[in-house]
Amino acid sequence: MSDRRKALRYRSRILQSEDERRPETHPLTWRLHDDGRVVNLEDYRAQEGYEALEAVLKGDPKAVIAAMKEANVRGRGGAGFSAGLKWSLTLQGGDMPRGYLVCNADEMEPGTFKDRLVMEQQPHLLIEGMIIGAYANNSKMGYIFLRGEYVECAHVLNQALAEAREAGWLGTDIAGSGFDFDIVLHSGAGRYICGEETALISSLEGKRANPRAKPPFPGQSGAWGKPTVVNNVETLCNVPAVMLKGSDWYQQLSGDRTDDGGTKLYGVSGPVQRPGLWELPMGTTGQEILELAGGVRNGRKLKAWLPGGASTGFLIPEHLELPLDFDTVGKEGSRLGTGLLTVVTEDQSMVSVMRNLEQFFARESCGWCTPCRDGLPWVVKLLQALECGEGEEGDIEMLAKLAKDNGPGLTFCAHAPGAAMPLETALKHFRHEFEQGIRHPRRAAHADPIPVGEI
Amino acid sequence: MNPSNSMPPRTIATDGDGFSLHPDDLEAIRGELHHFEQPQAACVEALKIVQRREGWVPDGAIPAIADALGLGPATIEGVATFYSLIFRQPVGRHVILVCDSSSCFLTGFDELRQGLVDQLGVEFGQTTEDGRFTLLPVCCLGACDGGPALMIDQDTYGPVLPKDLNDLLEAYP
Numbered sequence: 140m141s142d143r144r145k146a147l148r149y150r151s152r153i154l155q156s157e158d159e160r161r162p163e164t165h166p167l168t169w170r171l172h173d174d175g176r177v178v179n180l181e182d183y184r185a186q187e188g189y190e191a192l193e194a195v196l197k198g199d200p201k202a203v204i205a206a207m208k209e210a211n212v213r214g215r216g217g218a219g220f221s222a223g224l225k226w227s228l229t230l231q232g233g234d235m236p237r238g239y240l241v242c243n244a245d246e247m248e249p250g251t252f253k254d255r256l257v258m259e260q261q262p263h264l265l266i267e268g269m270i271i272g273a274y275a276n277n278s279k280m281g282y283i284f285l286r287g288e289y290v291e292c293a294h295v296l297n298q299a300l301a302e303a304r305e306a307g308w309l310g311t312d313i314a315g316s317g318f319d320f321d322i323v324l325h326s327g328a329g330r331y332i333c334g335e336e337t338a339l340i341s342s343l344e345g346k347r348a349n350p351r352a353k354p355p356f357p358g359q360s361g362a363w364g365k366p367t368v369v370n371n372v373e374t375l376c377n378v379p380a381v382m383l384k385g386s387d388w389y390q391q392l393s394g395d396r397t398d399d400g401g402t403k404l405y406g407v408s409g410p411v412q413r414p415g416l417w418e419l420p421m422g423t424t425g426q427e428i429l430e431l432a433g434g435v436r437n438g439r440k441l442k443a444w445l446p447g448g449a450s451t452g453f454l455i456p457e458h459l460e461l462p463l464d465f466d467t468v469g470k471e472g473s474r475l476g477t478g479l480l481t482v483v484t485e486d487q488s489m490v491s492v493m494r495n496l497e498q499f500f501a502r503e504s505c506g507w508c509t510p511c512r513d514g515l516p517w518v519v520k521l522l523q524a525l526e527c528g529e530g531e532e533g534d535i536e537m538l539a540k541l542a543k544d545n546g547p548g549l550t551f552c553a554h555a556p557g558a559a560m561p562l563e564t565a566l567k568h569f570r571h572e573f574e575q576g577i578r579h580p581r582r583a584a585h586a587d588p589i590p591v592g593e594i
Numbered sequence: 595m596n597p598s599n600s601m602p603p604r605t606i607a608t609d610g611d612g613f614s615l616h617p618d619d620l621e622a623i624r625g626e627l628h629h630f631e632q633p634q635a636a637c638v639e640a641l642k643i644v645q646r647r648e649g650w651v652p653d654g655a656i657p658a659i660a661d662a663l664g665l666g667p668a669t670i671e672g673v674a675t676f677y678s679l680i681f682r683q684p685v686g687r688h689v690i691l692v693c694d695s696s697s698c699f700l701t702g703f704d705e706l707r708q709g710l711v712d713q714l715g716v717e718f719g720q721t722t723e724d725g726r727f728t729l730l731p732v733c734c735l736g737a738c739d740g741g742p743a744l745m746i747d748q749d750t751y752g753p754v755l756p757k758d759l760n761d762l763l764e765a766y767p
């Protein structure tokens with residue numbers, strides 16, 4: 140491979156050095172090597188690996204759920220639902236058949252690149268978390284639903300699964316406990332909607348990835364009608380340390396920044412000096428994260444930011460002071476989402492950015508519900524018109540209405556509300572930019588992403 | 595001749611059209627069945643297995659896979675046409691997937707796309723005349739801190755500037 144080409148290869152990496160990452164403070168990343176090589180079984184085992192599982196297997200599965208509830212590990216896939224609470228609702232016992240534990244590794248939310256890091260470099264942490272989760276939920280089989288483009292992850296995970304099986308952490312009678320469980324890696328074939336948990340189950344079953352109505356929730360009736368637990372990669376990776384070190388320790392990781400405990404893989408992408416990924420206490424502020432990223436590129440000013448992917452609402456510079464936890468961000472008309480920030484600078488057009496986001500949502504709609512299937516392409520058309528100054532009176536009102544029609548509760552799944560939230564918040568904070576697209580009729584189309592309006 | 599991405603409407607093939615699954619592929623597909631409660635679950639993987647060998651999923655493969663899984667061809671075709679990484683039209687020897695999502699958009703996707711279009715002489719959804727490259731957009735590649743990003747076959751690159759394209763494409767004859 141030519142050197143030039145090698146230099147262009149994308150490598151997942153964490154921007155904290157080994158010295159900075161400690162077992163007591165960085166439960167998700169302390170074992171990662173600076174050179175990015177995989178933490179293999181031997182490595183992992185020598186650093187507390189599978190010790191949590193060993194301890195858990197000696198006790199009552201209910202104790203795992205209780206500990207997860209007390210630690211209040213909130214779902215890192217974006218919705219922030221308590222994992223312990225979810226697990227306590229999984230049907231089990233009596234004549235209920237054993238079900239499935241599915242790891243959501245579909246990571247396709249624009250602006251999100253965190254799960255990839257853990258899977259490429261520390262696969263055993265995820266595998267251990269899954270086995271503990273399976274023990275708690277009485278799952279007979281686990282699936283890692285991995286997006287098809289993550290070929291390096293697939294390679295590393297398959298190797299790690301073989302290692303774990305060989306060492307007796309997977310299979311029958313795990314570590315002499317009498318508990319049986321194995322994991323299969325399922326690699327997908329594209330489409331963002333597969334990340335929605337019920338669509339993911341449809342996809343796993345080999346169907347078109349259309350979401351399903353809830354209730355019944357997957358914990359009641361999921362894959363092949365069996366109780367199914369779906370959790371995000373990062374959520375499951377929090378489990379071993381919670382079990383080993385306890386919920387009090389987990390809570391204090393975030394200090395008095397927020398009520399939510401633990402750490403979070405936070406990141407920044409877009410036009411910043413040093414885009415990247417860090418493991419930081421839950422409740423770290425946008426300001427702190429942006430500073431780690433070296434601030435905005437080329438001395439420009441920050442205009443707007445998404446706190447956690449394309450389906451979260453736009454925030455503005457004054458929100459940088461807020462602790463980034465689920466409830467605080469929720470109160471500002473946005474969502475923490477995946478916790479990976481996307482930055483928009485002063486010279487970039489909100490109308491163009493919005494057009495790009497809605498093109499994504501329109502294309503990735505599964506087509507089941509009318510407002511989503513037909514409404515989002517309409518949103519794209521209106522935005523395209525505004526973008527080249529060809530908007531008409533009433534367009535902005537129509538955009539607001541279409542956003543409302545795609546709001547929570549009106550469609551089968553949260554894809555449509557995810558498309559509505561950035562639009563509503565962009566209209567709220569930057570309405571003037573959209574109005575420029577009307578006030579300057581018949582302006583020549585301009586190249587992206589130069590702002591609409593007087594230049 | 596212009597490269598074209600429009601094709602006449604087609605019906606679902608119900609006979610094999612002379613296509614038969616390679617014995618290794620058939621075995622691989624059968625092996626997949628053990629991982630799931632029901633055979634249909636192996637459908638996506640079966641399509642990927644065929645595509646790995648053929649580059650795409652030819653019409654005749656649909657009834658062949660249906661047979662192997664004990665399902666109807668319409669079920670398989672329905673699945674094949676849903677997923678963006680299953681190709682139901684021939685593609686070039688190498689597939690270039692360019693991330694067109696937000697972070698890459700904010701860091702130079704438009705310039706990168708233009709660079710590719712200029713260099714290859716095709717738009718998204720098209721294959722170069724020599725059958726070397728197919729150019730497609732893709733959702734966020736999870737490489738946003740390296741935006742603008744793209745994938746060629748199994749390899750992810752980023753950040754990629756238009757001036758890098760010569761060096762990059764050279765490696766995919």
Ligand SMILES: Cc1cc2nc3c(=O)[nH]c(=O)nc-3n(C[C@H](O)[C@H](O)[C@H](O)COP(=O)(O)O)c2cc1C
Pocket residue numbers: 213214215216217218219220222243244245246247248331332333334335336337369370371372374375552553554557
């Ligand atoms: C359109 C859409 C796409 C989603 N994509 C993902 C994804 O790629 N990864 C993920 O973990 N969760 C994704 N989710 C959230 C899942 O539905 C689900 O809430 C999550 O997997 C639950 O895991 P957690 O509680 O551990 O966060 C998506 C949701 C929607 C509506």
Ligand code: SF4
Pocket residue numbers: 332349350503504505506507508509511512550551552553554555
């Ligand atoms: S909201 Fe959109 S993506 Fe979700 S089920 Fe409806 S049409 Fe499909």
Ligand code: FES
Pocket residue numbers: 249250251693694695696697698699733734735736737738741742743
């Ligand atoms: S937005 Fe392009 S890789 Fe994430």
